[in-house]
Amino acid sequence: MTSTHAFWLAGRQATGETSFDVTNSWDGRLVGKVSVPTEAQVEEAVAAAHAVRDEFAATPAHVRAAALDHVSKRLAERTEEIAQLISAENGKPIKWARGEVGRAVSVFRFAAEEARRFNGGEAQRLDTDAGGTGRLALTRRIPRGTVLGIAPFNFPLNLSAHKVAPAIAVGAPIILKPAPATPLSALVLGELLAETDLPAGSWSVLPVPNDRMPALVQDERLPVISFTGSGPVGYAIMDSVPRKHCTLELGGNGAAVVLGDWSSEQDLDWAATRIATFSNYQGGQSCISVQRVIADSTVYGRLLPKIVAAVEAQVTGDPSDSATDVGPLVSEDAAKRVESWVDEAVEAGAKLLTGGERDGATYAPTVLAEVPAGTTLACEEVFGPVLTVTEVTGEAEAFAAVNDSPYGLQAGVFTHDVQTAFRAHRALEVGGVIIGDVPSYRADQMPYGGAKQSGVGREGVAYAMDDYTYERVLVLTGL
C-alpha cells in the first residue's frame, strides 16, 4: 500500500482529511498519495508566516545563508533519489531530471552567496541641493512580507527553488504551492528546509487544490505573489489582486534564428543538434524550448534535412532509462491537445516532415514546414515536442518573424557577427537573446523573464530578492 505524503505546515509535517494521487504519465502507475491541507491548516500556515515576518526579517544574514548552503549541500547529496522522484512524478527523462536537481543545488548556493552580499542599502549625500545641506540618506531593503510562490509542473524542483531560495535570502516568509501533478519533489525540499534553523513559521509547502487558490491569492497577509505557469492563470491572478506585487513567469513559443553567415557544415550541424535537442527536451514542455526555427534562405535547404535527421535521432521512451531523450507529456490530455494542433496545421497545408504520431501520453518528436499563419500552432505555445521551420530572406525579415508572436520570453540567434548580435539585442522583443545557441539557455543567476505576454518582472536569484523587498529611506539631519 502506498503511504500518504504529509505536507509542510509552518515548518512541521502535517496531514489533512483528504488526499490526491500522483501518477506517472509513462505507465500510469501510482507514484504517491499527497495529503491536502484543510482550510484551517492553510489559515494556520498563513497566520504563522505573518506572525514571524518581523523576526525572520531580523534574522542575521549569516544564519539565512547557512540554511541556504545546507539545503544546497543536501540536494547535492540526494541528487539521484530526488531525480528519480522528479522523473516519476513528471515523466521527465532521468538525465534531464538529474540536471534539474543540479540546477536547484546552484540556486540555493547562489542565494546563500547573495544573502551574504546583499548589503540591504546604500548611503546617499543630500547636500547636492541647498535644501539638503547637513543631511544624509541611508536606504535599506525591507522584505515586503510573506511570498506566495506558485510553481508549475515542468520544473517542479528548480522553479520551486526559484521561489523559496530568494525569499529565505532576504528574510521573507514563503508559502510554496506546488503543481498538483508534481508536488513530491517540493515536499522533499521541505524535508531539507526542516533540517535548518529557520524559524518554524517562516516556510510552508502546501498542496492546495486549484479551486481553493483564489481565496489564498486574495489573502492580504500575502502581499507578494510569485507565479510561474500559464498566461490565463497568471493574468487572472494579477487581475484579481491589482494592488499586490506580482511576478508572472509565463509561456513562450521560443524562436531560433539561423542567419546566412552561420553556414559551414560544422555550424549547421551544431545548430541542428541544439535545435533538435531543445525542441524535445522534457517533451518540449519548457517555456524556452525551441518551437520556431527561422532560417535564412541561403542556409534553409541545407539546414532542414539536418534538423529532421537530428530530431529523428532523439530517443523516445521510458523516462527512467538513461538513454531516453524524450519521455511522455505530463498527461494523455496534453498529448491529445498537441496532436490536434498538429493535425489542424497539416489540414491547413503545413508539410509534416517527421513525427506527428501519438501513443498514449507520448507524442513523437515532430517537424513541420510551411505552417500557415493563423493556425494555432503558428500562434500559440505548443508546449510539446513540435518544431516549425520557416524560410526568410535576410536579418530584418528574420527578426520581424521572431517578433510576430504574442510572446517574448527568449530568442536564439545563430550568427558569428558581433554587429548582428547587438542589432538582435536591440530589435528582438524578448527578455533574453542568446547568441550562437538556442533560446533554451538559462543560467539561474541571470535575470530571467518575459516581454509581451511572457510575463511581468524578473526571476534569477538576485533579481527576485529585489522583487521581494522594497527600499526604505532614512534621512539623517544635522550632520
Ligand code: NAD
Ligand atoms: P498552470 O498555469 O496550469 O499552473 C501553474 C500553477 O498555478 C500550478 O501550481 C497550478 O496548480 C496553479 N493554479 C492553477 N489555477 C490556479 C488559480 N486559480 N489560482 C492560483 N493558482 C492556480 O501551468 P502549468 O501547466 O503547471 O505550467 C505550464 C506553463 O508554465 C506553460 O505555459 C509554461 O510556458 C509556463 N512556464 C513558464 C516559465 C517561465 O519561467 N516563464 C517556466 C516554466 C513554465
